[in-house]
Amino acid sequence: MILAKIKRTVEESDTRAGRIFDLFIQFLIVLSLVSFSVETLPDLSDSSRDILYIIEAITVAIFTAEYFSRLIVAEKKLKFIFSFYGIIDLAAILPFYIASGVDLRAVRIFRLFRLIRVLKMFRYSKALQKFRVAFSSIRDELVLFLVATVFLLFIAAVGIYYFEKNVQPDEFGSVFHSLWWAVATLTTVGYGDVFPITVGGKIFTFVILLIGLGVIAVPAGLMASALTQAVDDEDEKADDSDDTGSGG
Amino acid sequence: MILAKIKRTVEESDTRAGRIFDLFIQFLIVLSLVSFSVETLPDLSDSSRDILYIIEAITVAIFTAEYFSRLIVAEKKLKFIFSFYGIIDLAAILPFYIASGVDLRAVRIFRLFRLIRVLKMFRYSKALQKFRVAFSSIRDELVLFLVATVFLLFIAAVGIYYFEKNVQPDEFGSVFHSLWWAVATLTTVGYGDVFPITVGGKIFTFVILLIGLGVIAVPAGLMASALTQAVDDEDEKADDSDDTGSGG
Amino acid sequence: MILAKIKRTVEESDTRAGRIFDLFIQFLIVLSLVSFSVETLPDLSDSSRDILYIIEAITVAIFTAEYFSRLIVAEKKLKFIFSFYGIIDLAAILPFYIASGVDLRAVRIFRLFRLIRVLKMFRYSKALQKFRVAFSSIRDELVLFLVATVFLLFIAAVGIYYFEKNVQPDEFGSVFHSLWWAVATLTTVGYGDVFPITVGGKIFTFVILLIGLGVIAVPAGLMASALTQAVDDEDEKADDSDDTGSGG
Amino acid sequence: MILAKIKRTVEESDTRAGRIFDLFIQFLIVLSLVSFSVETLPDLSDSSRDILYIIEAITVAIFTAEYFSRLIVAEKKLKFIFSFYGIIDLAAILPFYIASGVDLRAVRIFRLFRLIRVLKMFRYSKALQKFRVAFSSIRDELVLFLVATVFLLFIAAVGIYYFEKNVQPDEFGSVFHSLWWAVATLTTVGYGDVFPITVGGKIFTFVILLIGLGVIAVPAGLMASALTQAVDDEDEKADDSDDTGSGG
Numbered sequence: 007m008i009l010a011k012i013k014r015t016v017e018e019s020d021t022r023a024g025r026i027f028d029l030f031i032q033f034l035i036v037l038s039l040v041s042f043s044v045e046t047l048p049d050l051s052d053s054s055r056d057i058l059y060i061i062e063a064i065t066v067a068i069f070t071a072e073y074f075s076r077l078i079v080a081e082k083k084l085k086f087i088f089s090f091y092g093i094i095d096l097a098a099i100l101p102f103y104i105a106s107g108v109d110l111r112a113v114r115i116f117r118l119f120r121l122i123r124v125l126k127m128f129r130y131s132k133a134l135q136k137f138r139v140a141f142s143s144i145r146d147e148l149v150l151f152l153v154a155t156v157f158l159l160f161i162a163a164v165g166i167y168y169f170e171k172n173v174q175p176d177e178f179g180s181v182f183h184s185l186w187w188a189v190a191t192l193t194t195v196g197y198g199d200v201f202p203i204t205v206g207g208k209i210f211t212f213v214i215l216l217i218g219l220g221v222i223a224v225p226a227g228l229m230a231s232a233l234t235q236a237v238d239d240e241d242e243k244a245d246d247s248d249d250t251g252s253g254g
Numbered sequence: 255m256i257l258a259k260i261k262r263t264v265e266e267s268d269t270r271a272g273r274i275f276d277l278f279i280q281f282l283i284v285l286s287l288v289s290f291s292v293e294t295l296p297d298l299s300d301s302s303r304d305i306l307y308i309i310e311a312i313t314v315a316i317f318t319a320e321y322f323s324r325l326i327v328a329e330k331k332l333k334f335i336f337s338f339y340g341i342i343d344l345a346a347i348l349p350f351y352i353a354s355g356v357d358l359r360a361v362r363i364f365r366l367f368r369l370i371r372v373l374k375m376f377r378y379s380k381a382l383q384k385f386r387v388a389f390s391s392i393r394d395e396l397v398l399f400l401v402a403t404v405f406l407l408f409i410a411a412v413g414i415y416y417f418e419k420n421v422q423p424d425e426f427g428s429v430f431h432s433l434w435w436a437v438a439t440l441t442t443v444g445y446g447d448v449f450p451i452t453v454g455g456k457i458f459t460f461v462i463l464l465i466g467l468g469v470i471a472v473p474a475g476l477m478a479s480a481l482t483q484a485v486d487d488e489d490e491k492a493d494d495s496d497d498t499g500s501g502g
Numbered sequence: 503m504i505l506a507k508i509k510r511t512v513e514e515s516d517t518r519a520g521r522i523f524d525l526f527i528q529f530l531i532v533l534s535l536v537s538f539s540v541e542t543l544p545d546l547s548d549s550s551r552d553i554l555y556i557i558e559a560i561t562v563a564i565f566t567a568e569y570f571s572r573l574i575v576a577e578k579k580l581k582f583i584f585s586f587y588g589i590i591d592l593a594a595i596l597p598f599y600i601a602s603g604v605d606l607r608a609v610r611i612f613r614l615f616r617l618i619r620v621l622k623m624f625r626y627s628k629a630l631q632k633f634r635v636a637f638s639s640i641r642d643e644l645v646l647f648l649v650a651t652v653f654l655l656f657i658a659a660v661g662i663y664y665f666e667k668n669v670q671p672d673e674f675g676s677v678f679h680s681l682w683w684a685v686a687t688l689t690t691v692g693y694g695d696v697f698p699i700t701v702g703g704k705i706f707t708f709v710i711l712l713i714g715l716g717v718i719a720v721p722a723g724l725m726a727s728a729l730t731q732a733v734d735d736e737d738e739k740a741d742d743s744d745d746t747g748s749g750g
Numbered sequence: 751m752i753l754a755k756i757k758r759t760v761e762e763s764d765t766r767a768g769r770i771f772d773l774f775i776q777f778l779i780v781l782s783l784v785s786f787s788v789e790t791l792p793d794l795s796d797s798s799r800d801i802l803y804i805i806e807a808i809t810v811a812i813f814t815a816e817y818f819s820r821l822i823v824a825e826k827k828l829k830f831i832f833s834f835y836g837i838i839d840l841a842a843i844l845p846f847y848i849a850s851g852v853d854l855r856a857v858r859i860f861r862l863f864r865l866i867r868v869l870k871m872f873r874y875s876k877a878l879q880k881f882r883v884a885f886s887s888i889r890d891e892l893v894l895f896l897v898a899t900v901f902l903l904f905i906a907a908v909g910i911y912y913f914e915k916n917v918q919p920d921e922f923g924s925v926f927h928s929l930w931w932a933v934a935t936l937t938t939v940g941y942g943d944v945f946p947i948t949v950g951g952k953i954f955t956f957v958i959l960l961i962g963l964g965v966i967a968v969p970a971g972l973m974a975s976a977l978t979q980a981v982d983d984e985d986e987k988a989d990d991s992d993d994t995g996s997g998g
Contacts, residue, residue, distance in 0.1 A: 039408065043429035046415060121412060124405075137402060137469075154881060154977070155464065157868070160783065164865060167790060181787035189460045190449075191939055193467060195439055198446035198694050198942035201934075212933045216899065216969050219937060224974045225464050233402070233472060287656065291677035294663060369660060372653070385650060385717075403712065437708045438697075441715060443687055446694035446942050473712050478720050481650070535904065539925035542911060617908060620901070633898060651960065685956045689963060691940035721960050726968045729898070 013079035016072065031072065032130045035123050038065045042120050062120075066102045069123075073099060091129055098123045139239075140232035151225045158221050162188035162214045169207035174200075191215065192222045261327035264320065279320065280378045283371050286313045290368050310368075314350045317371075321347060339377055346371045387487075388480035399473045406469050410436035410462045417455035422448075439463065440470045509575040512568065527568060528626045531619050534561045538616050558616075562598045565619075569595060590621045635735075636728035647721045654717050658684035658710045665703035670696075687711065688718045757823035760816065775816060776874045779867050782809045786864050806864075810846045813867075817843060835873055842867045883983075884976035895969045902965055906932035906958045913951035918944075935959065936966045 011023070018024040041061045044050075050058075073095045080086035087096075101119035128135060141148075163184035170178040177200040178184050187200045191211065202208050259271070266272040289309045292298075298306075321343045328334035335344075349367035376383060389396075411432035418426040425448040426432050435448040439459065450456050507519075514520040537557045540546075546554075569591045576582035583592075597615035624631060637644075659680035666674040673696040674680050683696045687707065698704050755767070762768040785805045788794075794802075817839045824830035831840075845863035872879060885892075907928035914922040921944040922928050931944045935955065946952050 043408075043412075046419075046428040047430065048423070048427050118416070124409070127405075131401065131405075136398070137405075150880070151977075152464070153875065157871075157875075157881075160787075161868070164787075168862070171790075175792070179792050180790040182791065186456050189456070189463065190444070193463045194442045194690065194938045194940075195444035195463070196442075196446075196692065196934070196939035196941045197444045197449040198940075199449055201941040201943055208930050208933070215933065215937045215939070216896070216966075217973060219969075221973060221977065222464075224977060225467075228978075229465060229469060233399075233469065234476075291656075291660075294667075294676040295678065296671070296675050366664065372657070375653075379649065379653075384646070385653075400712070434704045437704070437711065438692070441711045442690045442938065443692035443711070444690075444694075444940065445692045445697040447697055470712075473715075477713060477717060481647075481717065481720060482724075539904075539908075542915075542924040543926065544919070544923050614912065620905070623901075627897065627901075632894070633901075648960065682952050685952070685959065686940070686945075689959045690938045691935055691959070692938075692942075693940045693945040694942035695945055718960075721963075725961060725965060729895075729965065729968060730972075 009079060012075050016075050016079060028130050031068075032127065034065050034068060035127050035130075037061065038120065038123050041065075062102065066099050069095070069099045069126075091126075094122060094125045098126055136233055136236040139236040140229060143236070144228045144232045147228055148225055151221075151228065155222050155225060158214075158218050159185060159188045159192065162192060162218060165210050165214065166202060166207055169204050169210055170202050173204050192218045194219065257327060260323050264323050264327060276378050279316075280375065282313050282316060283375050283378075285309065286368065286371050289313075310350065314347050317343070317347045317374075339374075342370060342373045346374055384481055384484040387484040388477060391483070392476045392480045395476055396473055399469075399476065403470050403473060406462075406466050407433060407436045407440065410440060410466060413458050413462065414450060414455055417452050417458055418450050421452050440466045442467065505575060508571055512571050512575060524626050527564075528623065530561050530564060531623050531626075533557065534616065534619050537561075558598065562595050565591070565595045565622075587622075587625055590618060594619045594622055632729055632732040635732040636725060639732070640724045640728045643724055644721055647717075647724065651718050651721060654710075654714050655681060655684040655688065658688060658714060661706050661710065662698060662703055665700050665706055666698050669700050688714045690715065753823060756819050760819050760823060772874050775812075776871065778809050778812060779871050779874075781805065782864065782867050785809075806846065810843050813839070813843045813870075835870075838866060838869045842870055880977055880980040883980040884973060887979070888972045888976045891972055892969055895965075895972065899966050899969060902958075902962050903929060903932045903936065906936060906962060909954050909958065910946060910951055913948050913954055914946050917948055936962045938963065 014021050015023045015027045019028050038061075041058050045055075045058050076092075076095065077083060077086060086092045097119065128138060160181075163181050166187055167178050167181050167184040170184075178187065189195075190197050190200070192215070202211050262269050263271045263275045267276050286309075289306050293303075293306050324340075324343065325331060325334060334340045345367065376386060408429075411429050414435055415426050415429050415432040418432075426435065437443075438445050438448070440463070450459050510517050511519045511523045515524050534557075537554050541551075541554050572588075572591065573579060573582060582588045593615065624634060656677075659677050662683055663674050663677050663680040666680075674683065685691075686693050686696065688711070698707050758765050759767045759771045763772050782805075785802050789799075789802050820836075820839065821827060821830060830836045841863065872882060904925075907925050910931055911922050911925050911928040914928075922931065933939075934941050934944070936959070946955050
């Protein structure tokens with residue numbers, strides 16, 4: 007009886023309890039990420055660190071309870087353990103327990119594992135699910151354009167290297183150094199840490215920008231339109247399920 | 255009789271008097287905003303300040319007259335007072351009267367209240383009305399993509415933090431410091447105050463730019479296309495009303 | 503007889519003589535603009551200046567001949583003189599004759615008049631004609647969006663002014679100073695001469711960028727799509743006239 | 751018998767041997783380009799240079815074998831020699847043999863010839879073939895918009911030159927100097943090495959950006975959409991050939 011209720015709570019999101027549970031876990035993930043960010047602040051007082059540790063401990067405790075609840079109500083235990091979200095749920099709590107033996111604060115790399123919780127967010131956040139849908143729907147085109155982009159960046163880097171290496175041997179010391187310029191320029195970020203100063207280099211920059219501006223923006227454009235598509239599809243599904251879902 | 259004329263003047267915009275009234279109020283709002291801007295200039299002479307004060311006083315006087323005219327001709331007084339524009343009209347003049355007791359120039363924050371007049375502009379300017387229409391038509395998508403954008407910026411900030419914190423502890427002192435870099439980079443503004451200098455950080459920048467450039471541009475793109483849509487809709491309406499409106 | 507030939511040469515562009523004439527005048531305009539640019543180079547030798555003067559004199563002589571040819575063959579002389587291109591043709595040569603009395607090189611502003619020749623180019627260059635067509639087809643929308651853009655820049659400037667004025671009184675000294683930041687940021691140019699350094703200013707930059715990036719790009723986007731439209735229309739016309747034009 | 755096998759290997763890409771051969775040559779080209787880039791690194795040890803030379807020698811040897819294989823199996827030998835890829839294949843190996851007489855490392859310009867191998871890549875890489883298809887499909891429009899872009903950059907450069915030359919004689923010393931500012935600004939790269947400091951120059955920048963932002967992005971946009979079109983066309987072809995190709 008109680009098991010069925012837990013099952014409905016953790017696995018379904020169209021019951022009241024399920025919705026509250028989902029929102030609560032999402033809140034915990036965001037809290038966990040915020041406290042992760044706060045922990046990176048320099049000159050943090052000891053009392054602040056203690057509070058952050060307590061938040062971390064409580065979060066892990068609840069995530070552990072969530073993990074075992076899901077395990078208990080899962081019909082096929084092993085399948086859950088080795089499923090995508092099963093592994094992530096475990097990976098989101100395990101580092102804490104391992105690090106509890108040694109001093110957590112010393113082992114900096116363990117902090118990074120907490121970011122795995124971002125992936126937990128994918129189960130709950132529709133916005134992030136769209137990322138995954140969008141990404142997988144354009145994987146093939148993305149690979150093609152990444153090849154084209156890398157090729158263009160290489161040409162840009164080689165070109166500017168030959169124009170600028172003699173005048174700016176530090177900034178354009180090799181093709182690899184020049185690649186950084188190519189990235190910053192063709193994405194139009196233009197930090198201003200490296201830029202051509204020879205006339206030839208400036209003309210080359212103009213030409214490569216005219217051709218390349220559009221190309222390097224294609225992967226980003228594909229991602230954006232796939233994301234928009236994913237949202238539209240979701241909206242349609244939402245419209246359909248609203249009719250039946252309103253009864254729950 | 256005269257009341258009906260005032261009513262037509264302040265509430266309708268397809269009579270000649272109404273059009274002139276609308277343009278006059280718009281001119282006053284723009285004048286008010288310009289004088290607000292001029293007032294922020296450093297080293298302003300006392301005589302200039304006096305002129306600005308007189309402009310302000312006259313503007314407020316006319317806006318007060320406008321407010322009471324609208325109140326008088328309104329059929330449901332209370333409804334007007336608590337309507338969106340009713341509150342804005344009052345908020346645009348009230349600070350001046352309150353501040354007149356004390357010395358206006360000392361209470362700097364009161365000057366900011368004058369910006370509420372920008373909102374008055376929404377009643378008159380079709381261009382700004384389109385902003386409101388556009389904004390409300392894409393609110394849901396905007397929220398979704400803002401979540402996605404914030405998520406992406408967080409990932410970018412955490413990534414660059416780990417690559418750069420040891421080499422540039424001032425610029426990338428914490429995840430929050432790094433967020434500023436993420437904003438400036440993924441919007442391609444690239445001020446050049448913070449940028450990666452490690453090889454790892456530069457490669458990470460390249461990867462996150464390829465994926466993120468498009469995503470962070472989606473809210474802006476949505477706004478732009480909704481705005482264009484709002485203009486097209488308005489144009490169609492304008493075409494329809496031209497047939498009947500030409501008789502006025 | 504000879505008049506009819508001149509008429510065909512200067513007024514028609516589908517005869518062989520007409521095409522050569524058109525190309526020759528275009529070449530002269532480009533030469534004139536290039537020599538205008540060369541003249542702005544500092545430390546120009548006297549002999550270079552002499553060559554540039556000779557080029558200028560020859561160009562003006564030919565343009566004068568062109569002007570009188572057009573005047574002679576025009577059926578309605580007065581109509582030609584006061585037509586758009588008639589005025590431009592005269593304005594392109596008159597400053598030279600006026601300046602010949604005084605020393606041309608001393609009167610710097612007269613040099614700027616030579617740029618009027620760019621407008622002559624509009625008669626010959628299809629690419630530039632498209633600019634004019636594109637521009638006039640979207641004038642109404644452009645005005646609307648310019649209002650919206652100016653409004654957005656104003657909001658951005660006022661906001662950043664309040665966040666940054668105390669910390670950077672030189673860069674953000676008034677709303678007008680801040681407008682420059684707003685332009686450089688919302689167009690994503692981001693020179694890096696002014697940028698927020700307070701936390702509030704940085705967060706405000708993020709918010710205004712998310713909303714404003716797209717809006718400020720709309721006029722540019724409208725121009726781009728109108729230009730593309732103008733090209734497509736031209737292509738269709740070109741396709742149609744190819745059938746009949748091939749006989750000429 | 752063996753000739754027919756070689757023919758199938760080098761000329762066809764739907765047999766197993768052909769596919770492996772294609773991948774192997776592509777790998778060699780990438781290796782060759784990477785080693786070219788590594789060679790530009792400063793302070794390279796002698797042993798590293800030796801390894802790079804060996805890689806180069808082996809690559810050239812294999813490319814030579816490839817060239818002669820293609821020559822032998824070609825039905826019309828002369829046609830192959832003077833075909834696009836025939837010339838590129840030869841140009842990719844010849845410099846090595848010519849430079850072997852003299853000291854290769856001294857003749858820096860010969861290194862650049864190795865970049866011709868990038869063009870070899872076009873035969874194998876579908877992503878790069880799309881570049882060529884896309885480029886040739888929009889050549890006419892591209893020329894038109896390049897004229898428009900150059901015209902706009904010229905106007906921008908002349909304008910900013912007149913506003914800034916007196917205040918910043920080094921950065922805006924002539925129209926040619928100012929062109930660099932125009933390129934960096936209208937592409938929104940904005941390195942920050944040159945920017946207007948006069949009020950007039952800043953207002954001019956705002957106006958030219960509003961109009962020009964979109965125009966200068968058109969060639970890039972055309973390239974991007976032509977590239978996307980080329981990918982879609984390829985996909986359709988791929989879908990069609992999948993039915994028959996699955997039997998190979």
